[in-house]
Amino acid sequence: MGVPFEAFIPYAIMLGMFGFSGxxxxxxxxxxxGGKRARHxxxxxxxxxxxxxxxxxGFLRGQTDNVRAPAGFELSNPWRIERAFI
Structure with a gap:
């Protein structure tokens, strides 16, 4: 005995929704x-x-081939300075 195709409609909808959301x-x-694949x-x-x-x-995954750094890069030091004890 065959299975009616109407029984597969909910499964097709769920599979389609999983594919779309992914x-x-x-x-x-x-x-x-920035248009690049996620990093792991x-x-x-x-x-x-x-x-x-x-x-x-200005972008987390952006890269540049300029030889010179842009203006203001010398002031964007990522190291944090601790405050002196007074």
Whole structure:
């Protein structure tokens, strides 16, 4: 005895919604990363380089090939200075 195709309609709808939501989340993550795919297993070195790239270009994943840093980059030191005890 065959299964009526109407029984598969809810499963097709659910599968379609899972596919759509996965594609939409992937697109949103790519838009947040400047059009690049999301990074996984980011260690301390990668975070430092991504922070440097953000300070240079304004984007977390942006990169530049300029030899000279933009104006104001010398003032954007990521190290925090502790206050002296008075």
């Amino acid at each position: 594609a939409a989340l992937s697109k949103l993550r790519a838009m947040q990363n 297993s980011v260690d301390t070195w990668d975070r430092q380089m991504m922070d440097r790239d953000r300070r240079l270009t």
